[in-house]
Amino acid sequence: MHTQTLALDRLDQPGARQWPRYVLTGLAIFIIGLFLLLPLAAVLIEAFSEGWDLYVQAINDRYTWEAIKLTLLVAAVVVPLNTVFGIAAAWMIARFQFTGRGALTTLIDLPFSISPVIAGLIFVLVFGAHGWFGSWFAEQGFPIIFAVPGIILATLFVTVPFVARELIPLMQEQGSEEEEAAIALGAGSWTMFRKITLPKIKWGLLYGIILCNARAMGEFGAVSVVSGHIRGQTNTLPLHVEILYNEYNFTAAFAVASLLAGLAILTLVLKSLVEWQQARSLERATQ
């Protein structure tokens, strides 16, 4: 990169002041270490502070297993739905001109700027006992609030933008010439999507899915409002961490938290790999 060689050139000059570089680099490493690496390490250290046996015992608890199962179920429903939505929304916004395009983009962004607690609140207002449709669903024997459907709805809301936000700028930048050529040459819609669109967007799509999954499994505020915290029934992993922590069962809380920290580390690793692949395929395309 040009800026970097320039910075290096300047350092080679005799008499160039080097101290800003060392001070700033030191400061940056200090901030990253203190604010990011230390908390991550502390989760693991606290989790194992009472030894391996207690760690295993905390994980191997019936309620922890129920929480893991529920968290996986929520992600298994939420991520595919938001992926389909993200592809549809990106196709609509990046490939067509229509009135209200800007407003639609803003609407997709909205869940990002709304507090997760509000996300939970609105579903309580629609489906809660005093809500619009709450009593009807309850009468059908299918309660939504303080039940699994509410958790899924609230998680869907907070993760709506992830895939779409990743794909819209990517597809806008790529342009539609190749897809238009495929259609002009007589390809069907599905063939065009499978052979042209999907290969072009696959890394961006994967990136969005990884981030969507991390948020879906880790969401706390929105889920906390609609869940009712019923152990073994409506308790996701993050909520289970809260319950254990509030019971002063710190080792168990950190043991369960370490599972989620592991998920975060895995997310960062996968994300870096995808970024790397994306940069490589971009390089190949421009060569």
Next chain:
Amino acid sequence: MKRSFSILPGFRLASGITLFYLSLLVLIPLCALVWKTTELSLDELVATLTNSRVLASFRVSILTALAAALINLFLGFVIAWVLVRYPMPFKRLFDAVIDLPFALPTAVAGIVLAALYAPDGWIGSFFTELGIRIAYTPLGIVVALMFIGLPFVVRTVEPVLQDLDSQLEEAAQSLGASPWTIFRRVLFPPLIPALLTGFALAFARGLGEYGSVIFIAGNMPMVSEIVPLLIITKLEQYDYAGATAIGLMMLVVAFIMLLVINMLQAWTRKRTGKL
């Protein structure tokens, strides 16, 4: 919906899915919030929102989010600067770990920050000796919001810093400008829109943040109680009207922040010439 002609297929399917999904999941529930608020009389609404505990929670939320965003503006800028311009060992690792607050569930961040900054925690005990309490005070909220908001500033400033035109810098250098003058007059001005965008993003996120804050805040009404927590407290007391009124207020603030951020992003694109 009016649209210009295109040969591409799938507009009806894609717009059908998109509009149906967004209406069901985002638009109708948000309308419920507005609708439920209109069921309150104006007096009730005013009474709820001017209640001293509610006002105090808004003050706590706004001030702590503002303080954290300001600190992050500086810290995030330093990190972005170092990552883009200086060689450094383990750069890829440091760069990847910046996104940790996005990837780590907020409840995990909350309990670990509370443990670290508690009076007997690793960092907290150090500050206790200085006579400063961080956890269970508004300072603790600022710490949690700093953790949550840091990547926003780094990630908005980084790409703009990378694309800076090095010719201007070289010209200033060959004309004999000092490094400080180059920074102040050449490098810094084009970064201002991106810095403000990062600041606004961090601030907006801080206003609504819940999970990472509640464990470290102490949650004392009037002192360290944030608005999202007050909404949950009202819900638990079956005060749906109160929760709705405060929720609508927060929704309005979120809308304004979204508008401001969109404008700042448009300004950034104009200044950097990127679409």
